[in-house]
Amino acid sequence: MKLTLKIWRQDGPTAEGAIHTYQLDDVSPDMSFLEMLDVLNEQLNAEGEEPIAFDSDCREGICGMCGLMINGDAHGPEVTTTCQLHMRSFSDGETITIEPWRSEAFPVLKDLVVDRSAFDRIIQQGGYISVNTGSAPEAHSVPVPRDDALRAFNVATCIGCGACVAACPNGSASLFMGAKITHLGELPQGQPERDSRVVNMVAQHDHEGFGGCTNIGACTAACPKEIPLDVISQLNKDLRTAIKHGH
Amino acid sequence: MKGARASRTTIALKLGMAISGILFLGFVLAHMYGNLKAFAGHDAFNEYAEHLREIGEPMLPHEGLLWILRVGLIGALVVHVYCAVVLWRRAARARGTKYVTKKQTGATRASLMMRWGGVTILLFLVWHLLNFTIGKVNVQGGATNDPYNLLVDSFEVWWLTLIYIVAMLALGAHLHHGIWSAAQTLGWTGTAAKRQRAKTVGFITALIVTVGFSLVPLGVLVGIIK
Numbered sequence: 001m002k003l004t005l006k007i008w009r010q011d012g013p014t015a016e017g018a019i020h021t022y023q024l025d026d027v028s029p030d031m032s033f034l035e036m037l038d039v040l041n042e043q044l045n046a047e048g049e050e051p052i053a054f055d056s057d058c059r060e061g062i063c064g065m066c067g068l069m070i071n072g073d074a075h076g077p078e079v080t081t082t083c084q085l086h087m088r089s090f091s092d093g094e095t096i097t098i099e100p101w102r103s104e105a106f107p108v109l110k111d112l113v114v115d116r117s118a119f120d121r122i123i124q125q126g127g128y129i130s131v132n133t134g135s136a137p138e139a140h141s142v143p144v145p146r147d148d149a150l151r152a153f154n155v156a157t158c159i160g161c162g163a164c165v166a167a168c169p170n171g172s173a174s175l176f177m178g179a180k181i182t183h184l185g186e187l188p189q190g191q192p193e194r195d196s197r198v199v200n201m202v203a204q205h206d207h208e209g210f211g212g213c214t215n216i217g218a219c220t221a222a223c224p225k226e227i228p229l230d231v232i233s234q235l236n237k238d239l240r241t242a243i244k245h246g247h
Numbered sequence: 248m249k250g251a252r253a254s255r256t257t258i259a260l261k262l263g264m265a266i267s268g269i270l271f272l273g274f275v276l277a278h279m280y281g282n283l284k285a286f287a288g289h290d291a292f293n294e295y296a297e298h299l300r301e302i303g304e305p306m307l308p309h310e311g312l313l314w315i316l317r318v319g320l321i322g323a324l325v326v327h328v329y330c331a332v333v334l335w336r337r338a339a340r341a342r343g344t345k346y347v348t349k350k351q352t353g354a355t356r357a358s359l360m361m362r363w364g365g366v367t368i369l370l371f372l373v374w375h376l377l378n379f380t381i382g383k384v385n386v387q388g389g390a391t392n393d394p395y396n397l398l399v400d401s402f403e404v405w406w407l408t409l410i411y412i413v414a415m416l417a418l419g420a421h422l423h424h425g426i427w428s429a430a431q432t433l434g435w436t437g438t439a440a441k442r443q444r445a446k447t448v449g450f451i452t453a454l455i456v457t458v459g460f461s462l463v464p465l466g467v468l469v470g471i472i473k
Contacts, residue, residue, distance in 0.1 A: 006347070019347055072350035097348040104343050125248055169351070169359065170334075171341030172257075202258055203251035211341035212257035212334040214361060215428040221353025230437050236258055237434025243253045243262075 001027040001087060004095040005040065007052055010108055017108065019097070029088040033076065034059060034066060036087055053111040059083040061224065064159030067166065068112055069099040074163035074222035081161060081224045101166035105173070105208040118208040119160050119176065125204040126197030127180045129189045142188050152186035155179040157225040164219035164227075170211035175219035177201050178231030181238050198238040199247045257337065258432075260330040265429035267323035267330075272426065272452070274320055275418070279459040285398060285472050286463075292395045328369070335362055357424040364421045371414035378407075402467035411464050419457030423449055 003024045010017030024040050031039070034056050041051035057065035061084040070076035076085045090096060098112065106114040144152075156179075164175035181198055184190030190197075213232055220229045253259060281299070284292045302312045351359060378384055378401065383391040386407060387400040402408050426449035427436070436442040466472040 008347075069346060069349075072346065072348040073352055099346055099348070102342055102344050102346055104341050167352070169342070169354070170338035172338075199251050199253045199256070200248045202253075202256045203248045206257050207248070209341055211338035212261060214334075214338075214358065215424070215431045216351075216354045216358040218351060218353045228439060229431070230439060230442055233431050233434050233436040233442070236261070236432050237437065239253055239256065239258045240262065240434055243259070247253045 001029060001090070001092045001094075003027055003036075003090070003093075006095060006097045007112070008099045008108075009052070009111055010100075011110065013107055013109055017111075027087055029086070031087045032059070032083055033068075033070070033085040033087065034083050053109075053113045055113050056083055062159060064161035067101060067161045067163055069097075069101065069166055071097055074101070074167040075161075075224055079224060079226060081159075084224075101162050103162075103165050103171045103210065105171070105210050106162060106165065114162075116160070116162050118210070119162065119173070121208065122173065122177060122201050122204045123160075123180070125200035126193060127184070127201065129184060130193065131189065144187060148186045152183050155186075155227055155231055156183040158183075158223075158227055159225060161224065163222040163224060165210065167218040167222035168211065168213075169216060169218060170214055172213045172219075173205055173208075173210045174213035174232045174235060175223060175227055175229075177205055178233075178235035179227045182231040182234045185234065185238060194238065195242040195245050195247050198235065199242050202235075202239060257334065260334055261432045263326045263330040264334075265432040267327040268425055268429050270319065270323040271327070272422065274316070275422075275456055279456060282460060282463045285395065286466065289395045292398075293393065296394045331362065331365060355424065357420040358428075360417075360420050361424055361428075364417045367417040368414065368421060371410070371417070374410070375414075398463070399467055399473060402464040402472075405468070408464045408468055412461055415457045415460045418460075419453040422453035422456055425449070426452055 005022045005024060006019050007022060008017055009020045022040060022044075024036070024043070027036055027039065034054070037052060037054055044051050054068065055065050057063045059066070061081040064081075066082040067075060068082045070082070070085070075082050077089050078085055100106075100108050100112045101114045101116075103114075105118040106116050109115050158176065158179035160176065162173075162176075165171055165173045168174075180201065184197065185194055215229070215232065217229055220227060281295055284295045300310045300313055304311070307315075357364075376382075379397065383397065385391045385397055385400050386404050389396060389400045391397050402411070427442075427445040428449075430436050430445035430449075431442070436445050463472065
């Protein structure tokens with residue numbers, strides 16, 4: 001495959017960035033998207049040009065480290081992570097535009113790499129449960145209904161990649177927060193901190209500069225883990241309940 | 248977070264929009280019902296308009312209930328517009344640098360039109376009140392003290408009808424996304440089935456409102472109402 005790549009290049013957090021155009025011949029349709037970028041970087045190295053910086057880690061779709069805006073879709077045209085996207089999803093001679101996630105809360109560090117520690121700070125505000133350390137409690141002492149366990153598990157698959165924020169026209173992280181709120185709120189262990197969790201997480205979300213949700217649904221369409229939109233309903237319901245409880 | 252208040256969050260603003268929006272929906276449906284009285288003829292329409300002013304008498308003064316509703320609606324409008332402006336500005340800041348290429352995968356057209364569609368409806372509201380309530384302008388130069396005749400005189404003018412129909416399409420699109428969005432904001436759509444139901448209710452209600460309001464001016468235009 002021959003490809004024309006239009007890639008965002010930016011030297012540092014405060015530097016001006018711009019789209020640069022590269023030609024890449026001999027791309028195998030069996031390559032993953034990141035392998036294609038690896039090949040491009042080898043070519044750039046050989047030419048003495050600075051290679052393109054992009055994030056990746058596990059390259060098997062479970063860590064949430066990689067994430068690129070590819071032709072206007074977060075993680076590209078398939079429902080998967082960028083690392084699990086393959087070049088067979090593109091056609092020979094295609095022009096592919098590659099940009100970093102765009103959010104005021106995710107500043108660009110270099111080229112396609114953004115700083116997603118805003119998500120870590122949201123998690124620090126309530127994406128956990130408090131338990132006493134010591135010997136593990138008897139598992140059967142806290143029964144969890146099957147449907148609740150399934151829902152909690154399904155939304156716990158969120159890998160925090162940030163595609164929801166990148167795809168959202170409002171730059172909102174509501175799907176991410178909704179996944180965490182629903183995950184912990186469905187389980188008995190998540191109940192003691194339920195009200196303070198939602199209030200603190202949403203307050204941190206707003207403080208980081210993410211936008212408000214308008215229920216457009218671009219987030220769930222972009223989510224590689226297919227987190228459904230009803231977690232945002234759960235998030236809203238939990239916040240409304242917290243207001244009722246005087247938080 | 249120290250001192251975090253649930254009522255100070257973006258979700259609280261969304262709740263404000265949802266609740267004020269539901270009040271508007273109730274008003275719009277009642278208004279549409281009143282408009283359709285035009286098909287019952289001159290006297291039925293004018294009697295209905297007059298009766299609106301007499302509801303609750305003698306417990307309430309003349310136009311008493313109407314003023315209670317007006318104050319409520321103005322309050323809802325202030326809340327709705329205030330929350331919308333704050334959230335709009337927030338969203339603009341949250342995506343300070345735009346994408347070179349961006350697809351709107353997963354988004355309906357109605358959901359992307361909410362803000363400018365809302366501005367369109369607000370402008371129409373001002374125009375509409377000047378036309379029929381505050382200003383009472385009869386563009387054909389006839390009398391303005393007879394609601395039915397004012398309605399017929401107005402919608403015999405093609406460009407007035409056009410403005411009105413465009414506004415009703417904007418209102419329909421706004422409700423199509425707004426109704427289900429309000430349900431989601433209020434936390435009523437916790438499952439895929441409930442979400443689908445809210446979307447269906449939103450679409451059908453939007454269709455009823457747009458068609459219901461458009462019937463009267465179209466009725467005037469084709470001569471059923473005269």
